[in-house]
Amino acid sequence: MKGMSLIVKTVTRWVKVFIFLFGVYLIITGHLSPGGGFSGGVIIACSYILLTLAFGKEFTLNRFGTGIAKVLDSSSALIFLIVGLLGFGSGGVFFANYLQKRFPGEELSLLGSGNILISNIAIGIKVASSLFLVFIILSVLRLVTGTDGIKRIVQDEEEE
Amino acid sequence: MEIDIIIFVLLVFMAIAALIAVETKNLLSSVISLGAVGFGLSMAFLFLRAPDLAIVQIAVEVVLLIFLIRATISRDTIPETGRIRWWGLAFVLLLMAGVLVFGYFAFHDLGNFGEPIISAVKSTPSNLYLREGLEKTGAANIVTSIILDYRAYDTLGEATVLFTAIIGALAILRSRTKTDKGERKK
Known part of the structure; x- marks a missing residue:
């Protein structure tokens, strides 16, 4: 996959940070205003997809490879599960909001909701890396038949 | 209106x-x-x-x-060619007509749009969440307080579905394949 024209590259260079920051904003204020982990994660994945479309696949894969995306995907799923399991020890039930019980915090503040903020961040990272991986799998990899007759999946060399 | x-x-x-x-x-x-x-x-x-x-x-x-x-x-793009099966079309139209008639009678006695029956009773879960959501979870956004606190178990299931889908796609579409003898092949 090659990059696109100079206009697209320039606009992407200006816009990418704002898309990324809007996703982060939606994630960390998900318990105060509309938004949350899922929508914020999708928007963060959008910023990386925009980079891949505009600058080509090498640009993104060299900075944010599929290996990192896999690790982020698995570890954030694990964090969400651990947050739920820790409720057994502290609150007595699965997914008890023990942090909010113990440190109630100020109402309507960023840290006032305990576990919900951590869960939102974990889900956001998970959705972002998952959608980025889906995009890489669907658009960069391609099925070809080799000379020995075995079908295998390669990263496509150039765009039709 | x-x-x-x-x-x-x-x-x-x-x-x-x-x-x-x-x-x-x-x-x-x-x-x-x-x-x-x-x-x-x-x-x-x-x-x-x-x-x-x-x-x-x-x-x-x-x-x-x-x-x-x-x-x-x-x-x-391959344009699809073929003839319309008229008995199939007639069956679908009959089914849709039946669903429409059923829906008219089923929704006839429901309350007005935007006034759910469940909110008329004070002790239902939805009213409980609206009243006590903020002080019990600390989240002003009631949707977030439900999906990540009251019903976080459902969200865990959704996360598992997404995770399993990604693992399946990566396992099928991986770029490195194994031969019959088990040695890795690029």
Whole structure:
């Protein structure tokens, strides 16, 4: 996959940070205003997809490879599960909001909701890396038949 | 009453766009009509006062449009040929007529639009969440307090579904294959 024209590259260079920051904003204020982990994660994945479309696949894969995306995907799923399991020890039930019980915090503040903020961040990272991986799998990899007759999946060399 | 007209116009727009998406021959115009359905749905959510759903719908719709356009833009489109099976069409029309008649009688006795019956009883869970959500969870956004606190177990299930789907896709579409003898092959 090659990059696109100079206009697209320039606009992407200006816009990418704002898309990324809007996703982060939606994630960390998900318990105060509309938004949350899922929508914020999708928007963060959008910023990386925009980079891949505009600058080509090498640009993104060299900075944010599929290996990192896999690790982020698995570890954030694990964090969400651990947050739920820790409720057994502290609150007595699965997914008890023990942090909010113990440190109630100020109402309507960023840290006032305990576990919900951590869960939102974990889900956001998970959705972002998952959608980025889906995009890489669907658009960069391609099925070809080799000379020995075995079908295998390669990263496509150039765009039709 | 005003919101009814807006929702009605949006629903007609979405139905027309969905018909175009099904009936058109070109795959790319079909995908774009599908995008119109999604954006109409997002606006409908916004007018029904569900901003969380509207944000999710519009973000997922953009990503889905990119995926589908990239998947279809380089393919040769094969126009489908074939004749219409009239008895099948008649069966579908009869079924739809039956569902419409059933729906008319089923929804006849329900309450007005925007006034759910369940909110009339004080002790139902939905009223409980609205009253005690903020002080019990600390989240001002009631949707977040439900999906990540009261019903976090469901969210764990959704995360598991996403995780399993990614693992399956990566396992099937991995770039490195194994031969019969078990040695890794590039």
